[in-house]
Amino acid sequence: MSVTIDITGLPHERIAFCPSPLAELGAALHALSAPAHHPRLHAWTTATTAGLKPELADRLHEADFMWNSTRSDILLPAQPRETLAEELDDLDRMDDEKYVGSALEISCNSMYTHGARSPLVDQRMRRRALDLAAARGPRQAAFVERMLTDPPGTRAWIRRLLEDCDEAFFADTWRRVRVELAADARHKTELMRRKGLAEAVGATSPAIALEEDGAGSRIVVDKLVQGRTRTEVSAVTFLPTAFGWPHLFALYTPGWQPVVQYPIPGRELAGAASVDEVARRLEAVAHPLRMRLCRSLARGASTTGELADAYNITAPEVSRHLAVMKKAGLLTTQRRGRYVLHQLDVSVVARLGSDFLESVLR
Structure with a gap:
C-alpha cells in the first residue's frame, strides 16, 4: 500500500522544499494532544503543557479533533509563507465549503478523500458529519454543529486559537526550529538541482521514492493507506518538520495541491523498514512452528538437519519455513564446507516492534 503522486510532465522547478510555520504549529499541537506518539519530545510536551493557561488548554481540547x-x-499549506500570520491570511481567503470539508475530514467526513460534496451544501453529508461527530461525544458534536451552522464565526474562533498558541508558546519554538528547517529545505533543493529529483526525494525519508518508467513519473510514499492523485498535478510541496517523527503526511485529496510533510534527518530512525517488510516479518514469526525454530536459531547457528532432528519434522519442511524467514530478512546464513548454518538476526527481530509502531503511525 502507498500514496502515489503522479508528476508526469511536471517541471522540477514546480517541486518545492520549504518550511511552513502553520504546518509546524499543527505538528506541535498534535504532539501536545498525543504525546505517546512522540516520546522523543517528552521534555517539550511536558513543559509546554504545564505552562498552558487553563482557558487555552480547554480551547485546544475543544478543537483537537483537527490534529489529534x-x-x-x-494545516498543511501548499504555498508556505514566512510568517504564521500570512498563512492564516491565506486560510481566510479559502471558501467556506473547502475549509469546512477539510476541517471535518478526519473523523466526520470519511468520504472526503473521494471528492464528496461539502456538508455545507449536501444534506446527506451534513447528517453524516453530525452522526459521526455524535459518536465521538458531546464536545465534538457541539463543535461540528457550530461549524456547520456558523462557518465564519467558527473559522474566526479557530484563527484566534492558533494566534493565542503562537503567543503562548509557538513563537519561541518556531524561532528555535525554523533555522534547522530552512537549512534542510535548502539542502534538498540543492540536492535536486545537482543530483536530480530522485536523490532529493529519497533524502527526505526512506519511505519516499521516485518511480520512473514508460508510463510516467511518480512520487510514492510508503504508508498503510492507498491513495493516488489525479494526473493534473500542478506542483508538489515538501514541508520539513522538527516535530513530526514518526509521522509522514501526504496530502493527496482531490482539489488540493499535493503536500508531503517529512521529519528532518536526525529525528527519524535510519533505515526504517517498509510496510511490506514489516508485514512479511510479522507473518513469518506468527507461525507457531517458526516461533519454535526462532528459539533455536536465536541461541546459535543450526543446520536444516539439526533443526529437523530437534523438532521431529522433515528437512524439506524445515527448509520451507526457513525460506519464509529468510525472505522476511530474519535470518543470516553462512556456509561451512558442505553445511549451511542458519541463525536468527536478533537485531532485526529486536526492531520489529518499533518498525511496526512506526508503520502504523507513519
Missing part, C-alpha cells in the same frame, strides 16, 4: 489522530488539510 491525524492532521487536517488546512
Whole structure:
C-alpha cells in the first residue's frame, strides 16, 4: 500500500522544499494532544503543557479533533509563507465549503478523500458529519454543529486559537526550529538541482521514492493507506518538520495541491523498514512452528538437519519455513564446507516492534 503522486510532465522547478510555520504549529499541537506518539519530545510536551493557561488548554481540547489522530488539510499549506500570520491570511481567503470539508475530514467526513460534496451544501453529508461527530461525544458534536451552522464565526474562533498558541508558546519554538528547517529545505533543493529529483526525494525519508518508467513519473510514499492523485498535478510541496517523527503526511485529496510533510534527518530512525517488510516479518514469526525454530536459531547457528532432528519434522519442511524467514530478512546464513548454518538476526527481530509502531503511525 502507498500514496502515489503522479508528476508526469511536471517541471522540477514546480517541486518545492520549504518550511511552513502553520504546518509546524499543527505538528506541535498534535504532539501536545498525543504525546505517546512522540516520546522523543517528552521534555517539550511536558513543559509546554504545564505552562498552558487553563482557558487555552480547554480551547485546544475543544478543537483537537483537527490534529489529534491525524492532521487536517488546512494545516498543511501548499504555498508556505514566512510568517504564521500570512498563512492564516491565506486560510481566510479559502471558501467556506473547502475549509469546512477539510476541517471535518478526519473523523466526520470519511468520504472526503473521494471528492464528496461539502456538508455545507449536501444534506446527506451534513447528517453524516453530525452522526459521526455524535459518536465521538458531546464536545465534538457541539463543535461540528457550530461549524456547520456558523462557518465564519467558527473559522474566526479557530484563527484566534492558533494566534493565542503562537503567543503562548509557538513563537519561541518556531524561532528555535525554523533555522534547522530552512537549512534542510535548502539542502534538498540543492540536492535536486545537482543530483536530480530522485536523490532529493529519497533524502527526505526512506519511505519516499521516485518511480520512473514508460508510463510516467511518480512520487510514492510508503504508508498503510492507498491513495493516488489525479494526473493534473500542478506542483508538489515538501514541508520539513522538527516535530513530526514518526509521522509522514501526504496530502493527496482531490482539489488540493499535493503536500508531503517529512521529519528532518536526525529525528527519524535510519533505515526504517517498509510496510511490506514489516508485514512479511510479522507473518513469518506468527507461525507457531517458526516461533519454535526462532528459539533455536536465536541461541546459535543450526543446520536444516539439526533443526529437523530437534523438532521431529522433515528437512524439506524445515527448509520451507526457513525460506519464509529468510525472505522476511530474519535470518543470516553462512556456509561451512558442505553445511549451511542458519541463525536468527536478533537485531532485526529486536526492531520489529518499533518498525511496526512506526508503520502504523507513519
